[in-house]
Amino acid sequence: MSGLIDKAEYSLLPNPSRREFLHQTLYAGCGMVCGILLPERGKAQDIFPADTRQYVIEARYYEKLDHKKIKCKLCPRECVIDDRERGYCGVRENREGVYYSLVYARPCAINADPIEKKPLFHFFPGSRAFSIATAGCNVNCKFCQNWEISQVRPEEVRSIYMPPQKIARSAKNYDCLSIAYTYSEPTIFFEYMEDTAIAGNALDLKNVVITAGYISKEPLIRLCRIVDAIKVDLKAFSEAYYKNYVNGELKPVLDSLVIMRNQNIWTEIVYLVVPGLNDSDSEFFGLIKWILENLGRDVPVHFTRFHPQYLLKNLPPTPIKTLERAKEIADAAGLNYVYIGNVPGHPAENTRCPACGKTVIKRTGFIVRENNILKDKCRFCSATIAGKWE
Amino acid sequence: MQRRKFIRLGSGMLLSKPVIGLSSVMSNPESRVVIARDDQKRSSPGGISADRIDKLLETGLQALFDISSSRSAWRKIIKPELTVGLKVNCLSGRGTTRPALVDALTESLQKAGIPAERIIIWDRFNSDLEDAGFRINYDRKGIRCYGNDYHGFTDDFHISGSAASLVCKTLTDVCDVVINLPVLKDHGIAGVTACMKNFFGAIHNPNKYHLTTGNPYIADVYNFPVIRSKTVIHICDAINAQYEGGPSYMPHWSWPYNSLILSLDPVALDYTGWQIIEDERRRRGLKTLKEAGREPLYILTAGDAAHRLGNADPSRIKIIKT
Numbered sequence: 001m002s003g004l005i006d007k008a009e010y011s012l013l014p015n016p017s018r019r020e021f022l023h024q025t026l027y028a029g030c031g032m033v034c035g036i037l038l039p040e041r042g043k044a045q046d047i048f049p050a051d052t053r054q055y056v057i058e059a060r061y062y063e064k065l066d067h068k069k070i071k072c073k074l075c076p077r078e079c080v081i082d083d084r085e086r087g088y089c090g091v092r093e094n095r096e097g098v099y100y101s102l103v104y105a106r107p108c109a110i111n112a113d114p115i116e117k118k119p120l121f122h123f124f125p126g127s128r129a130f131s132i133a134t135a136g137c138n139v140n141c142k143f144c145q146n147w148e149i150s151q152v153r154p155e156e157v158r159s160i161y162m163p164p165q166k167i168a169r170s171a172k173n174y175d176c177l178s179i180a181y182t183y184s185e186p187t188i189f190f191e192y193m194e195d196t197a198i199a200g201n202a203l204d205l206k207n208v209v210i211t212a213g214y215i216s217k218e219p220l221i222r223l224c225r226i227v228d229a230i231k232v233d234l235k236a237f238s239e240a241y242y243k244n245y246v247n248g249e250l251k252p253v254l255d256s257l258v259i260m261r262n263q264n265i266w267t268e269i270v271y272l273v274v275p276g277l278n279d280s281d282s283e284f285f286g287l288i289k290w291i292l293e294n295l296g297r298d299v300p301v302h303f304t305r306f307h308p309q310y311l312l313k314n315l316p317p318t319p320i321k322t323l324e325r326a327k328e329i330a331d332a333a334g335l336n337y338v339y340i341g342n343v344p345g346h347p348a349e350n351t352r353c354p355a356c357g358k359t360v361i362k363r364t365g366f367i368v369r370e371n372n373i374l375k376d377k378c379r380f381c382s383a384t385i386a387g388k389w390e
Numbered sequence: 391m392q393r394r395k396f397i398r399l400g401s402g403m404l405l406s407k408p409v410i411g412l413s414s415v416m417s418n419p420e421s422r423v424v425i426a427r428d429d430q431k432r433s434s435p436g437g438i439s440a441d442r443i444d445k446l447l448e449t450g451l452q453a454l455f456d457i458s459s460s461r462s463a464w465r466k467i468i469k470p471e472l473t474v475g476l477k478v479n480c481l482s483g484r485g486t487t488r489p490a491l492v493d494a495l496t497e498s499l500q501k502a503g504i505p506a507e508r509i510i511i512w513d514r515f516n517s518d519l520e521d522a523g524f525r526i527n528y529d530r531k532g533i534r535c536y537g538n539d540y541h542g543f544t545d546d547f548h549i550s551g552s553a554a555s556l557v558c559k560t561l562t563d564v565c566d567v568v569i570n571l572p573v574l575k576d577h578g579i580a581g582v583t584a585c586m587k588n589f590f591g592a593i594h595n596p597n598k599y600h601l602t603t604g605n606p607y608i609a610d611v612y613n614f615p616v617i618r619s620k621t622v623i624h625i626c627d628a629i630n631a632q633y634e635g636g637p638s639y640m641p642h643w644s645w646p647y648n649s650l651i652l653s654l655d656p657v658a659l660d661y662t663g664w665q666i667i668e669d670e671r672r673r674r675g676l677k678t679l680k681e682a683g684r685e686p687l688y689i690l691t692a693g694d695a696a697h698r699l700g701n702a703d704p705s706r707i708k709i710i711k712t
Contacts, residue, residue, distance in 0.1 A: 049517045067635055069578075079600075082578055083638040084481055090597040140598050152556075152594055155515070155539055247598070311547070311554050 005119050005270070005304055005341050006210055008109040008133060008146040008183040048095070054161055055154070057104040057191050059092055061219050068097035075138045075187055075215050076252040089188040090153040091136035103134035104192045105164070108149050108157040109183050112174045114366040118182060118210050119341055120268055121351060122300050122387025123229045125361055126368040129208060130171035133183035134159070134192065139212055139248040141235065142311040143274060150184040151310075164196035168203045178206035178228070187215045190223075197226045213256040214248050220256055224263035229388060231268045232257060236278035237287040245277060245312075254290065261295050266388050268300040270341065273318045273326060275306065284326050288333045297336045298386035303327055304341035320346070336386070355383030421658035421701040424710045425628075426450030427649045438629050438648070444494045450625070450652045451498075453712045464502035467622045467654075468567050473508045474499060475565030475620075479573045479588050479627075480513045480522035485639030487571045487627045489523045491650070495569065495625070496533055511535040512560045514591040536560075543594045551696070553610035555593035561616065568621045574628040574651065574663045575636035576643070580604035581679040581686030583637055584663040585624045585656035586612040586699070603684050609692035612656065612699055624659050626651040631663075633670040645670060657692045657700025658707045664689060665704075 048056050061073040068083040072092060079087040081094045091103045113131045115123055135157050137150035144150055149157055162170070171179050179200045181193045186209055197207040207227040212235065215223075224230075234253060235246050242250045260267045271287065273279050291299060303326040305318045323340045327348055330338040340348035344365040351361035358380045362370035372379040376389045426446045428438065451460040468474060476495065478487035496509055507530055513519050515537040516526050527535045541564065543556035561568065572588035579600045580587060587608050590596035599607035612618055628651050634643040647666065653659040664686055668678060679685045693702030701707050 067640065068638060080578070082636075085637070086597050088597050088600065090595065140595075151598070153597070156543060156594055247601075311549075 004145060004307065005117060005302075006146075006182055008111075008149055048100075052102065052155075055102055055104050055106040055159075056100050059099040059101050060191055060194070061216065062099040064097055068094070070094050070097065070099045072099065073216055074190055074219055076249065077138060077214075078216075086153070087138075089136045089138045089185075091134065091188050101189065101191050103136060103154050103159075103189045105161055106134050106154055106159045106189075106192070107132040107162050107167075108135050108154070108159040109133040109146075110162070110170075112176055113180065113182075115178065115180075115208070116363060116366040116368065118180055118208065118231050119270065119302055119304075119339075119366075120208060120229055120231055121302070121339060121361070121363075122268065122337065122385070122389075123208065123266060124177055124206070124388060124390075125363075125371055125373075127177035128175060129178045129180035129182075130167065130174055130176040130205075131180040131182045132162075132167060132196075133181070133186070134189040135184065136188040137185040138188050138214055139185065139246050141212075141247075142245045143272065143306060143308075144310045145307070146183050147310045164192065164199040167196045168199040168205060171200065171205055172203055176205070178208050180208045180210060182208075182210035185214075186211055187219070190219055194222065194226065197223075201226065212246075212248065213253040215252075215256055217255070217259060220259050221263060224260060224265045227265070229266040229268070230260055231270060232260070233270050233272065234287070235272065236274075237283045237290070238278070241278050245274075254294070258294055267295070268302065270302045270304055271326075272304050272306055273323055274312070275315055275318050275322065277315075279318070279322050279326070281325070281329065284329045285333075288330050288335060292334060297334050299335075300337040300339065300387075301330055301335055302339040302341045303330075305343050307342070324348070351385070353378040353381060353383055353385060356381035360385060420706050420708050421653060421655035422454055422708050422710060423655070423658050423662045424450050424453045424652040424712065425649050425662075426453065426652065426712045427647075429648060438490070440490045440493065443488075443490050443629075443650075444497070446650045447491070447494045447498060447625070449712045450650050453710050454623075454652045454654070460498050461502045464499060464504070468499075468502075468504065470503040471508075472504075472566035473510065473564060474504055475561060475568045476509065476511045476571055477561075477568055477588060477592065477621075478511060478513050478519070478522070478524070478571045479591065480518040480524070481591065481637060484522075485573060485575065485630065485632060485636075485644065486522035487573055488629065491625070491627050491629075492524070492571065495571070506533045507531065509533045510560065510565060512558075512565075513537055515539050538592070548593075548614040548616060550613040551606055551610035553593075553599065553607050553614070555595050555611065555614070557614060557616055558592050558594075561592050561620065565620065568617075570621050570624040570656070572624065572626050573631075574626050574647070574666065575632040576634050576667055576679075577604075577636045577684070577686075579684060580608060580688065581682075581684040582660065582664045582667055582689070584626050584651075584660045585653075586660055586688070586692060589617050589621075592617065603687060605686075605688040606691045606697075608688040609697050609699060612692060613697055618699060621656070622654070624651075624653050624656050626659060626663060628663070628666070631666065631670070633667050633674065634676060655700035655707075657689060657702050660686070660689045660692070661702050661704065661707060662709060 063071040072079045086093045135154040208229045213232040327338045336354040349363040360372045451463040455463040480486045538558040541559035572584045577583040628647045628649045630644045631647040632644045692699040
């Protein structure tokens with residue numbers, strides 16, 4: 001397993017041998033026989049190659065325009081897309097004026113991860129999350145650690161056919177408490193995520209979303225009603241950084257965080273600290289002030305260490321002192337749960353009770369060494385620890 | 391990248407260097423753009439007969455190189471032992487590089503001594519090619535034809551300016567030289583699509599570059615050394631051109647321009663195509679592309695001092711009409 005937070009894993013993704021392919025196909029067929037209905041495929045059979053039709057489903061958030069154009073309504077980018085073209089994400093295609101997702105039931109990364117790897121530190125610690133991703137992303141971060149799947153189109157990576165019900169059953173089989181939509185950007189496989197979350201709920205599984213938060217209001221509210229927690233990668237606290245290094249916008253992400261707060265969904269924030277680019281004291285102060293004013297002091301914030309990759313190989317890893325300074329500023333401002341990530345063994349991986357100051361959860365990397373939370377209370381002083389515990 | 395691999399790639403690029411091409415574009419202060427036009431009445435609304443396309447290609451090549459036969463033209467830019475890729479544009483289904491032009495071109499190449507086995511017709515996906523009327527063929531016994539889905543993409547990024555992409559191995563590993571066969575169209579984001587933008591079909595992430603009217607991304611992608619050094623000539627299919635509603639094929643916004651446009655300079659050809667589309671828009675009372683918010687500034691960027699991919703200055707473009 002990779003030591004980096006939310007680095008994609010492929011350990012459960014088999015080489016699709018003929019036997020496995022037949023098994024998967026039969027499994028899907030059994031699902032139909034047993035009364036689990038796969039969504040209708042629309043007109044896709046007629047206009048997509050035979051070998052990809054099973055992954056194609058009509059998109060749920062878009063608007064039809066004149067002359068077979070469409071406007072995607074899934075994320076704030078709102079791509080206007082001509083016939084036979086794809087959106088920025090690369091996984092949604094306009095065919096004759098109908099907009100399709102090309103990644104339904106098409107995961108390219110699957111693994112049973114510790115929930116701490118997401119990282120969600122206040123959500124059933126020590127549990128496992130059945131983690132899936134498809135190809136594609138609606139931003140293009142120059143530091144993406146999963147670019148091999150996020151910055152490619154679905155045809156360019158090895159995928160298998162795993163419909164929602166199979167994901168849910170596999171999660172159970174692997175003794176996972178939750179299903180995590182992660183690694184790439186789950187917004188872009190929204191239909192698959194939505195149906196899988198429903199299938200997971202039916203089997204008493206939790207659902208967690210690991211996202212950049214660059215999603216439109218309507219689909220986000222829908223998501224908040226069917227999942228249990230969302231972790232948002234807040235890339236920086238400046239529009240310039242979002243423009244130059246993310247190819248996105250900050251404002252819609254902040255709006256998403258407020259919507260999550262209003263929808264009462266458990267939320268944690270990761271801030272990847274990139275040396276020289278988003279690590280100034282003023283940016284930390286601005287970020288923390290905004291969190292306190294809009295989300296409250298109980299939202300966990302993880303300052304994580306950057307490692308050079310993808311298109312930012314020229315920068316060094318984040319100095320640990322920088323991460324510690326960010327934590328110091330956040331602690332001093334009054335945030336209750338501030339962590340340092342991607343530095344295994346650092347004491348700031350632990351959860352401390354904001355009332356008595358004692359360590360209530362002790363972690364090393366993604367491993368929970370000690371848990372002193374009883375229901376949602378500190379075992380030492382009975383103060384409430386914010387989160388989802390039992 | 392390992393040193394050994396770097397050296398191998400570098401030496402491969404030198405070996406496969408065309409006889410002329412980019413270097414001649416850069417050293418020549420004036421770029422020639424040939425508009426080979428057929429003003430005969432069409433045999434059908436959308437079509438033009440194969441023999442007339444043959445003739446257009448022949449006269450266009452003769453005019454471009456100022457010589458008496460296309461055979462000599464090919465010898466000037468392609469050594470017969472090289473593998474030639476024909477980069478067609480099939481994205482819009484019916485409004486594509488027409489197979490009749492590709493047939494005429496492959497015939498012409500073979501007559502010049504390039505065997506069928508060393509000619510590859512290629513574009514983005516097999517399905518795009520099939521939709522446009524091409525037949526997929528992986529067999530080395532004839533002219534090959536397949537999409538990027540066959541060989542896939544490079545493992546390493548090609549980077550230029552704001553663009554960073556994996557490039558299809560058909561271009562990097564299989565083809566020694568490329569003949570670019572775009573279509574002249576309006577484009578809803580970039581303003582105009584022709585030569586340079588056609589290479590979005592050679593990279594893994596074109597969807598990431600449909601921003602800010604494609605500027606500077608289109609120029610940056612064409613500036614990848616592997617693309618600009620291997621591409622030896624541009625032959626733009628403007629038999630039917632489209633002045634609005636592109637890149638999807640919109641017959642009601644297309645008009646019979648009845649021409650092939652040829653150049654060694656992609657920037658000069660794109661600039662010329664831009665003016666042709668602007669003229670047609672003006673004739674039909676439409677806004678200029680600038681007024682429509684999609685002026686193709688990437689063409690000017692391609693000609694700037696940072697890129698030097700060709701001439702975007704009309705005083706340095708010599709248009710030859712046949």
